[in-house]
Amino acid sequence: MVLIGKADRNSQIGKVGIIDRLFEELLRMYGPQGWWPLLTCKGCNPTKTGSSQGYHPGDYSYPQTDNQRFEICVGAILTQNTSWPNVEKALFNLAREGLLEPMIMVADEGKISQAIKPAGYFNQKTRKLKVFSSFWVNLKGNPKREDLLSLWGIGPETADSILLYAFRMPEFVVDTYTRRILLNLCLIEDEDSYDDVKRLLISGARNDFRTYQEYHALFVEHAKRYYQKKPYGKDCPLKKLLSAPEI
């Protein structure tokens, strides 16, 4: 029996153990999530909430084509401060117009804005997509994180999403939901930086892209259930895990 109390939360070693336990519990609760969602993905689970054609739980073979890789990058940019269903509408529109390709992104502008309108911030995001696609067409092999970060419109979360899901590199993605959960569980402080939180999460997970993908997706799934409305974390079952002994 492991009792995780407040004292443990104040030490780094205690936190690592807690993170590890959180992951275990989330996986038990929701099972493998199989991110990232793709428009074209054979055998995807079509019933998954918020997904056009569903996720691919337990299948870590995606992306399988350059087009899918590019689609993930576009999705990562479009989903900045935007709900996924809105992003899906935009992705559908882009695909329908034949715009979900790097070369065409470089050329056309008005059509891109029109297509991505549902995802919001369409003027900014059009520019971001053009900047990124220029980068993409000159890209050889996997991108470097610092190169992505140097692009206008790509911050730490978007860079890590691209590296983790499009290129299957072990970079943990820290998003609003993840922060919200960890903050609520008193495992981080409000002023902790992106990298602080990332380090903590990495310390509690196997250094493997599949693990990072799964855990990030699990945080989002959990947050959608318990951390979307205030008060955040109401009825969150993970709290029991941290304050009480295991049964």
Next chain:
DNA sequence: TTCCAGGCAATAC
């Protein structure tokens, strides 16, 4: 109606 969404860059202080 108000709040929030899988952020980021620009501007204000």
Next chain:
DNA sequence: GTATTGCATGGA
């Protein structure tokens, strides 16, 4: 340097 503001649509 840190804090605040602009970007924008759509669903709950």
